[in-house]
Amino acid sequence: MGKRKPVPKSVEKDVLIASRRRCCLCVFLYDRNEVCKGQIAHLNQNPSDFRFENLAWLCLEHHDEYDGTTSQSKGLTLDEVREYRDRLYARHNWDAKQSSPDDAQAVELQALPETSEYETVRKNFAYELKFTLAPWRFPLWQVANRSEFFAYKAGNRADGICLIERIDLPDGRIVIACIEMAGNPGNSITNCVEELCFQVCERFDIPAERLVWLEHYDYDGRDEWDMVTFEQKPPRGPFASPEWTVMTPELWRELKLKPKKRITQWHGNYYSKLTKLFDWPTEALL
Secondary structure (H helix, E strand, O other), rough: OOOOOOHHHHHHHHHHHHOOOHHHEEEEEEEOOOOOEEEEEEEOOOOOOOOOEEEEEEEEEHHHHHHHOOOOOOOOOOOHHHHHHHHHHHOOOOOOOOOOOOOOOOOOOOOOOOHHHHHHHHHOOOOOOHHHHHHOOOOOOEEEEEEEEEEEEOOOOOEEEEEEEEOOOOOOEEEEEEOOOOOOOOOOOOOOHHHHHHHHHHHHHHHHHHEEEEEOOOOOOOOOOEEEEEEEOOOOOOOOEEEEOOOOOOHHHHHHHEEEOOOOOEOOOEEEEEEEEOOOOOOOOO
């Protein structure tokens, strides 16, 4: 058997700094947020895949459990480990980045011409195409009991899209239900929750002290919802230092909301995934 190639030093450094040598499974499954002895695991089980997003720092016990197989019980899954790793990186305010082409397996693409045909058209028809350079605009109105698409910017330029729904609670708080759907092309709603939250609240003028941010993934059979709180929020500064709390029946009752099993689509629209246990309008929200 050939000697196993080590993880490139630059990629190894990024993983160690992003994780702070904390095992994401220990942190989120057992609430053990401490430095531990461990190893870098390859999430797809391919020891030659050194991409940053394919690696995670795991304690020795969880590394052995993840690499091992069992026929008696459901072992740790790739999606499960990746989700907890991404949450850990988000908690550490780490912008995920890939290793350099010299360290990872680079794919050489054919060079594009210096000036494309579209640049030529844009230059010759600058006025007609000026609107395409403006930021994507979301309507200022929202509709009760309906989830709307929201396109957001990410700090690492991996911009994404999600569903959001606004719910005004009787006590004056404002719930934003942020839902990631399958096919999001950019950063997950977890990895850039601070940036996403700021953009939504700024766009709809939602006071930070009245905000209740709920996060949910509507694919792969996930039922879990999380409430995200921030140690720092406007006006002190941008949203920062997020903490995730799994929604319990008690928390749902306190909000007078109840999650539905599935989100409803009708005539191209997504409707709410939350049942309101109080009087709620059906007209547009201003």
